[in-house]
Amino acid sequence: MTPAPIDQQLAKASINCLRLLAADAVEKARSGHPGTPMEAAPIAYLLYLRHLRHNPANPAWPGRDRFVLSCGHASTLLYGILHLSGYDLSLDDLKNFRQFGSRTPGHPEFGHTPGVETTTGPLGQGFAVGAGLAMGARFLQEQVDPELFAYRTYVLCSDGDLMEGISAEAASLAGHLRLGNLICLYLDNRITIEGDTSLAFSEDVGTRFLACGWHIERVEGENLADIDGAIERAKTDPRPSLIIARTHIGQGAPNKQDSADAHGAPLGAEELRLTKAALGCDPDQSFIIPPEVAEHMGEIRGRGHKLEADWQQRFDQKLQDGAPQLDHWRQLHADELPDGWELGLPEFLPSDGAMATRKASGIVLNALADRLPLMLGGSADLAPSNNTEIKKQPYFAPGTSGRNIHFGVREHAMGAILNGLSHTPGLIPFAGTFLVFADYMRTPIRLAAMMGLGPIYVFTHDSIGLGEDGPTHQPVEHLATLRAIPGLKVIRPGDANETMRAWEAAIADRSTPTALILSRQNLPTLDRSTCGSADGLHLGGYILAREDGELQAILLATGAEIHPALAARDLLQQQGIGTRVVSLPCWELFEEQEKDYRDEVLPSACTRRVSVEAASPFGWDRYVGPDGAMVAMTGFGASAPAEQLMEHFGFTAENIAGKVQELL
């Protein structure tokens, strides 16, 4: 079908309207970024009117095309086009830009504003999330229905996005995987905050992307037919597409166009008046939507309604015809896990022998994957170490979209792609790397927590217990730094059965991300007939071993260190010191419990408390109090066999017991 010709006059009016809505909103807020919305208005107009298959009345329609504003600072562009397209975002919302409680925050926030697909702002994130969304769509096409999920992902990005390393990682993987359903439009405006981009950025972006397997188009940012044609060609190219649009920041502002001044501050009353005049609008009026523009853009709503209705009809018909994958998807999309998903998960016996929690994790992950066919994931080139492979399942590759993903050595993009997959309805994504490399992906983790997404991180090699690889690979501060992220569940199980419960907790509540923190080294599987049940993990902390006699001391431990803590308790009990061991694998879950329960586990009367964790003591004061002590890592680790390190740094029964005795 040949696309309808562009009505240049209506287009111009709509685009200028978008430009001025953005400039007016920033001006009223006395804060914001007018320049990028002004340059990108033609692209937004063309995308929302002519290319995106979307229904403004239902921003959650699963079959819609996705649009990601990677340069999130251009939020008024998005708010403007959402408003003109008929999304539930009023002109008053635009007038409240950047005000407390408004639906138009400084950067787009997922879950906050209808039509915002993902939270953006930190540069590069949206670009990589876009790759994840495109992967998610392809996965749904292959695993659920090829036609219902044949939607595309569009990304709008800036110089800043493409200077960030995360976008290079994502571009390399997207090109490798031939994500033909991903179309990125790059605003080549040649201006950054410090001045001309040529001050720091002189690479040939097109050639770089070509080298990564992308389809490249070059267009003039004011030439609508040019842009439109490029988008059409991008839609049919089997490679991901980068459309390089030569644009001019602050387009239309007589004195600020092509200047860094247009980037991050209001145009100013006088320049705004001049801009309005230059664009043929009334300099004395603000937030104006000409009636012909409103009518013109109103087409989107009607068309969107029909698109979704058609889709829903096909969906219903397919369900009726019997489509078990689609039915399973429907259930997961409604946030319902299949009945009995948690029954009969692997339980482990002491007789199974010593087992690293990363190994137990691999076993449990596979058991879960059997029951949850839309679970998918992989590792940043450490699958054999992270035990993240779903056995007997194909990989996600250029020609196919299996459940295992080779992310390559690209932790940062992996984190953002996981967010894209988490945004994809029905999917249960996970990804692994060594805990120390969580540092490479902190921003996507933070954004997942902020958005209330539920990706699952499999962070193995969780302490000096990894041994010989030495301090560069030994996480020390990482537990503390993950625990400090609001809304992230950090779970460090201490044996195979706690690991099973940890996975259970991660899957059961996917309103937050979960980081599973797992050992490289083998650990005994505790005999649960003689100590607290691993079910206690769901409470975040529980009494693992009760004191004999009067309670005189409490040892608090997580992960591998519950074992030397238990051994220390034996030593202390032999000396008649009533010692309790508390396993505290998830602080966040423990804090959610009633005070009564917490007091039962950690009676306030017992201030003789020693924490045991092969990590920074940072944060442990909360549980240990001023009269306690900590067995912890106060500096970086060292390269040596694990057992020697554990002994050197004091994670032995004798040293732990000694700390308790010092408190007596």
Next chain:
Amino acid sequence: MTPAPIDQQLAKASINCLRLLAADAVEKARSGHPGTPMEAAPIAYLLYLRHLRHNPANPAWPGRDRFVLSCGHASTLLYGILHLSGYDLSLDDLKNFRQFGSRTPGHPEFGHTPGVETTTGPLGQGFAVGAGLAMGARFLQEQVDPELFAYRTYVLCSDGDLMEGISAEAASLAGHLRLGNLICLYLDNRITIEGDTSLAFSEDVGTRFLACGWHIERVEGENLADIDGAIERAKTDPRPSLIIARTHIGQGAPNKQDSADAHGAPLGAEELRLTKAALGCDPDQSFIIPPEVAEHMGEIRGRGHKLEADWQQRFDQKLQDGAPQLDHWRQLHADELPDGWELGLPEFLPSDGAMATRKASGIVLNALADRLPLMLGGSADLAPSNNTEIKKQPYFAPGTSGRNIHFGVREHAMGAILNGLSHTPGLIPFAGTFLVFADYMRTPIRLAAMMGLGPIYVFTHDSIGLGEDGPTHQPVEHLATLRAIPGLKVIRPGDANETMRAWEAAIADRSTPTALILSRQNLPTLDRSTCGSADGLHLGGYILAREDGELQAILLATGAEIHPALAARDLLQQQGIGTRVVSLPCWELFEEQEKDYRDEVLPSACTRRVSVEAASPFGWDRYVGPDGAMVAMTGFGASAPAEQLMEHFGFTAENIAGKVQELL
């Protein structure tokens, strides 16, 4: 000068010796990475024997060429070639690979092993540090002496390094700046841990680097003349060079070559025997250095001694002839700051009006830069916001090497480049971005702390106090996550004078990195005649306002929040509640003080303590104790004007005073 021809026989013997030293060391340690050393041995041999200008007797010779092993897991390659070259690293050291206390840890550690220029292991870091070293050399050439510092930086890297986003950032900047003194050799072995690189990495690396302004060479990894010629051409090309060497992981191992099995585990006794046999060596012997190899490689020592002696003579002559820059450099290189550097730094008066600490920082930075001509730095495209520009000084650009650096929107590479600049003798580097983007550069910060380097980070926009940009830009957990890094000084000054002292502390002790945490918003300059002196910053924490009457409560605050804390104190004192305000800008410095001082500031008898910091409460239990309270951010922020946010989240005098009253 035409280079001497390569003696193929001696070369082969030396290269095989290197291969087997690596394989033997890994085998003995029962842990490590033999495959990469075996493939890269020819390159290491050629570099150390024929190209590097170095003196094994003095690894600290400032005029030496630098070698960075970015793929740090190949450490036995480095240890082997250092030993053969005559560095102070014995065969016994090699035999102690990965053992406790040895000089041959699993990954190369700076300061631990002679000849190791920087700590590597986390992939991509070394590549970007290499760019920083090359920048450092060019800076010394321009600012101190063009001839004495005309050394080169060589980097050896792997697929994994080039998949990481940080290397894309560094490559883009290095190409832009035309760092002709940077030569990277890339081991294109087409194998990763999960299998063939083509599983996840199919980009055309050469073309990508060409697009970034690099000179590209392609060689066969076993062809010595080929490699040698490429290095020679690279030396004269004005662009940075990437030499793509088609290599074979585990080269020489009959059954493991070209297999992921050769990557991360010992070859195994039998395969090692077969390898020795295949390489024409005795399968029954280990750690063998043939005498002709020892003699051949012994040349390096003699030549190195002469190179340094010549250099030193020219250096001394220049000094004698009068070279003030060189004399200044000599002093800084000896870790001595010029006399009086700290005298007469800007002091600020209340009458100067409200001032953001980022603004005060810019003023102090410029005053310091006037006294310290080898101070250099910049920002990741936020210089106007971070106030990191050294006024009236040129920028570091393709044709010149000024003191201001446009890093571009590349925080991660910036962090690693800062490490490279910190390794460069005499330099005092700093770099800025928004605090929230510290997440993009955590690994280089961690490595700086681990190495004991002294870069200074200027992290501005330090809380919800940045206002309208909203939660993606508002750091919440970042103070906690930086404080958790062992050895990093985190300083959050509360007014202009504390900011001056913070810079003073950062410069005075450069044995650790320092993160300055600065406000976007204006803050009053305190009248120090009525409150504690800002000198107290050097103690980490101090009494800012003493209680009137009996001490009943302590307010602890940092940064901007010392002001509402002081106002809360006024309210409380009006009610007769003796309230002390403690400013605690640097926890690390405070913990270094004698217990007596800490007890004087925070008397243990006073348990009614309230902390006030617009950040996660994580970690504050340490000072607040179980009977205290915290005014803190328990979740993410929001987009609104700063004053409104401060009120909403409780950082007001009334709310703080209320918290104290609740404790009464």
